[in-house]
Amino acid sequence: MLDIKFVRENIDLVRTKLEERGDAVDLDQFVAMDRRRRDILQEVEALRNERNNVSKEIGARKKSGQDSSDLIEKMGSVSSRIKDLDESLKETEALLGGLTMTIPNIPHASVVCGKGDEDNPLVRQWGGKPTFDFEPKAHWDIGEDLNILDFARGAKVTGARFTLYRGAGALLERALVNFMLDLHTTRHGYTEVFTPFMVNSESMTATGQLPKFEEDLFKITGTDYYLIPTAEVPVTNIHRDEILDEKDLPIFYVAYSACFRAEAGSYGKDTRGLIRQHQFNKVEMVKFTRPEESYDELEKLASNAEEILKRLGIHFRTVSLCTGDLGFSSSKTYDLEAWMPGQNAYREISSCSNFEAFQARRAGIRFRRREGSKVEYVHTLNGSGLAVGRTVVAILENYQQKDGSVIVPDALKPYMNGVDRIVRNK
């Protein structure tokens, strides 16, 4: 959420910035509710002050044996007025809170204005498209031909958008998770954490999935728990409602988790293969930083994700999301798009974002620069490093051979139990 005082004092700037995102936000109602809240607050607090003083007087009189029935009668009506005001204050704050929680973040000044992904500027690219002396296949065909991906049985066991991995396919998925975690922990300075895969609604609200995007989530019936759509949620919430020491910043975490997405509204999109699943694996990097260093850390975060693709030898490009394509909570986002020859397309494989204080404010994650100084909100960042299922897709499609086998990239060989080429077994 945005700083209410900042919105109050910079209403036109906020309006302009939000319009660039293409979001319609009722800022007039926000201003009115904010005004109303402060008016009520002033009145009710003055009454409380009176009541506190008079109650003290009643206590004093009682002790000295004096009568105080006149004061008690007077305070009776003051108390009922306080009760009424509290009621309307609560209503107003609920309205204001609801509005505040649905206003998206303001894009950073370096983010270009645009409508959708076609306007995202290219930041850099690495490697080149591999050439084939045969027609490269899509990963769903490669995977079924090698008997390592079983879409039909995944659908039988659960339903559409669930996949069974078998043999070297399952091994490849697991190898990638370990390869990514090891690189980020030993080379990039991240601390590995392993979190719950379900979180409560408070955590979902803190990172921005709730209240606006509930339809994208799986909820556990009869509880307040949701399946996580990304490890960003539990990992960012590790420090919810905490005041951190400046000396502990920045904090870098990396986590493997399964991710669960309802994919409401994506019917008919990417129905074949591993690209869009209800359940997928991801290694996620999360940072907590001081405000002045968060944009440097965003660059490092993106390069940490890119390093995985470089080591795997997969051609990719990095784009900067334009205002119209930016996620709800983000101020600036880089998407890494890996080349997928079987689909003749670049596909998103990582998304690295700086949320500035947007999540920290919702989550109450603060720090203190030195003893006695005021607390400030940290900046939070996160990025995939990487989406594992999509990395499997990239490896299968980029390393496929004419005979249908798939060569294992060198960087992954130490994790593959001696398998350096995936061939059909049985």
Place this chain on the structure above:
RNA sequence: GGAGAGAUGGCUGAGUGGCCUAAAGCGAUCGCCUGCUAAGCGAUUGUACGCCUCAAAAGGUGUACCGGGGGUUCGAAUCCCCCUCUCUCCGCCA
């Protein structure tokens, strides 16, 4: 799933309706003292929101906060109700 005990400030822990502006201790910060260190002495000590002064930093002032929500009362950390979490024991279990 059953039974019981708990939740108070950075930490430990007292507090069963008004002298709570939450005792005391520990820690931390600053100062004094002192060859050094330790000890000792003194002071300070949270968060949020509103209002005022203000360019800002900062200051002043008010309100709220003793796990969360409701209630009783002129007045609630304290009494009542509901919920959450933690711990112990029993049951079940990878």
